[in-house]
Amino acid sequence: MTSRSFHIEAPDGRRIAVWRDAPENPCRGPVVICGGFARRMSSMSSVAAYALNNGAVVYRFDSLDHIGLSDGVIADFSLTSMQESLDATLALVAELEERRPISLIATSLAAAPGIRSAVDNPHVAALACLVGVVDVRRTLERVFGVDYYAWEYEQLPQNVRFERYDIDPHKLWLEHRHARWADFSQVKAALSQLTIPIVNLVASEDQWLTMDEVSEAFAAPGGGQRDIVELPYGGHELARNPVAVRLALRHIMARILCDGDLDAVVEPGFDEIGDLRVADRQRARIPLTGLQQKSRMTEAKAFVTEL
Amino acid sequence: MAYQMTSVRAELPQQPASVSQADGMTRLDATIFNRDDWDRMPAEESRALRVEAIGDALRHHAENCAPFGKYCARLGFDPAAPLSADQLTTVPQFPSSVFKTLELCSVPHAEIVHRFESSGTSGLRSRIPRDELTLARLSGSLRGTADIWSDVIGDVDMDDDVFVIHLGPSRRNAGSVWFGYVMSLIELEAETEHLLSNGKVDIGRTAKLVKTALTERRRVLVVGAPFLIEELCHWFEQFPLDAGNRLFLITGGGWKRHTGKVMSRTQLAELACRTLGLDSTAQVRDIFNQVELNSAFVQCGEGRLHVPPWVEVIVRDPATLRPLPSGCEGLLSYLDPTAHSYPAFFIGEDLGIRDDSPCGCGRTSATIQMVRRLRVTTHEGCALQTERAAAVVHQHVNESNHR
Helix, strand or coil: CEEEEEEEECCCCCEEEEEEEECCCCCEEEEEEECCCCCCHHHCHHHHHHHHHCCEEEEEECCCCCCCCCCCCHHHCCHHHHHHHHHHHHHHHHHHCCCCCEEEEEEHHHHHHHHHHHHHCCCEEEEEEECCCCCHHHHHHHHHCCCHHHCCHHHCCCCEEECCEEECHHHHHHHHHHHCCCCHHHHHHHHHHCCCCEEEEEECCCCCCCHHHHHHHHCCCCCCCEEEEEECCCCCCHHHCHHHHHHHHHHHHHHHHCCCCHHHCCCCCHHHHHHHHHHHHHHCCCCCCHHHHCCCHHHHHHHCEEC | CCCEEEEEECCCCCCCCEEEEEECECHHHHHHHHCCCHHHCCHHHHHHHHHHHHHHHHHHHHHHCHHHHHHHHHCCCCCCCCCCHHHHHHCCCEECCHHHHCCCCCCCHHHEEEEEECCCCCCCCCEEEEEHHHHHHHHHHCCCCCHHHHHHHCCCCHHHHEEEEECCCCHHHCCCEHHHHHHHHHHHCCEEEECEECCEECHHHHHHHHHHHHHCCCEEEEEECHHHHHHHHHHCCCCCCCCECCEEEEEECCCECCCCCECCHHHHHHHHHHHHCECCHHHEEEEECCCCCCCCEEECCCCCEECCCCCEEEEECCCCCCECCCCCEEEEEEECCCCCCCCCEEEEEEEEEEECCCCCCCCCCCEEEEEEECCCCCCHHHHHHHHHHHHHHHHHHHHHHHC
């Protein structure tokens, strides 16, 4: 496997950290992994290991205004920042991979920007969501216990807490006013325009996302092939359950890389996934320096860091 | 294990989406990997989980592990019959010594990823084959995000703020020695430096690493065998540290010194407080496991070893093998449904106590206390033990059936 690290620039000049991993003999199109809220790219090792084992070149990134290696802090998180980060990564991938069709894997909240980017970007050929959130407003209401979008701006608290992170709700509230991120109807409208195949893996015991919501979103008129796969028992934190990951990714890899043939999917072993996890954590600690740190996208090939 | 997609077509009102269900997930896996508060699971729920998971495992092993299937048949135990909570004590269990003479395997050999051995230096060793699922579940029982670790990890980011110093080999270098492998799994949870090199641990280097990591204001976990932790404490005797509440010592692998003398956990914890400047003896924690068992038991700050809710620990009378109530000392035996590649239904060689009383730490899961090792070691004894165990368990089964 060959691994490279990049920093690319967002439209506002801030740096987005991107990792590229390639198997010895890539034989399938590139895969871009967009991790969910409060998850680093280094925690997406198992998803990356599956795509790598099936011959894909894998790209991961940390979103702006998030935890991880890109600029900004998670207190300022917004879906707009996440989509900007995704779009910049997709543009890099299109260039480096000579505009081959890209498969996009989006987990949890990243499904919302994932769907919008897939509509806008002609290089995205398939979209696979792991517990992909379709109704942002209802999901965030379940997460925080309150629908902050219904509040007056001035009444919003300074911070709301998710896991161990404090988030400023004002930015989310404002971006919703401008770009309607929390409107379920917007997601359904985007899905209606999406002609590529899309699959969403939904866990039956997910406390933040329901099968009904996904069914309703995927029933929007128009659009391309849509598949929903239900995982019995699983919760929202699917990525840390290796049994769920195995089931889900086998299905996803079959859809996006193996023409739907489940038997053709090559599964990485427990030790192999563990090795990548350990290597990813080490890689996340290697600082990019000097010339390697900055690169305009068009010059990205010249500024990669071999690990 | 088969992972199959059963496809069904559901007609949705506007645009039909294909809806399918992924078979292969179980409540057991959802608990191990996704439920953080399993240490506080209500008793009724944890009993139901055990009955379901042990029942599933029982059927799987009886069908796929011929010696176990025959053992069930010889005992007149029907593994296909629905299992109830009060029948858990009648599930056939091998003496753990059987694993020293037989390789019990419930999956095709091609699916075995590792064969692990107990770490004893004399006599025969147990040899346990493990497949992907079995290894993943073992790792899940040590998951750092579970609440059982909450007072060790705290509310910090495991990727950024926790540093582990492991006085053992890396996972890839652990070979077939079981406990080395178990402890090495910590590297999947947080940044880890493994310090076993050429069979030795450099305590001086360990001490330097501890000091550096504490200077970086990180939470430091030193993981290793008790005698190595003791050596580290002695290293600091001349120039004691002031680690406060940011250093935790996680022991595992047995409390015997090279001399054969048993170490005291209390004395080690007191030594650690004196030399490393720990705020509390509760910062010294032990992990219990043995090669035949596929789940780790983690000690809480009160010093009690908490049993995960999916494992049934049955304490048996050493002479009759009859189950004993909570609080009584006897032979510790286990029904661990997380083992998919071999039947982890066995009677161990440790004397101990199961305690179902509430723990001061607030956790509600059962706990065990190890008392001492039983003195049975001879190879010749294994077959006799098996026969004796079979006969006694059989008798107990018959008695239960007639009640």
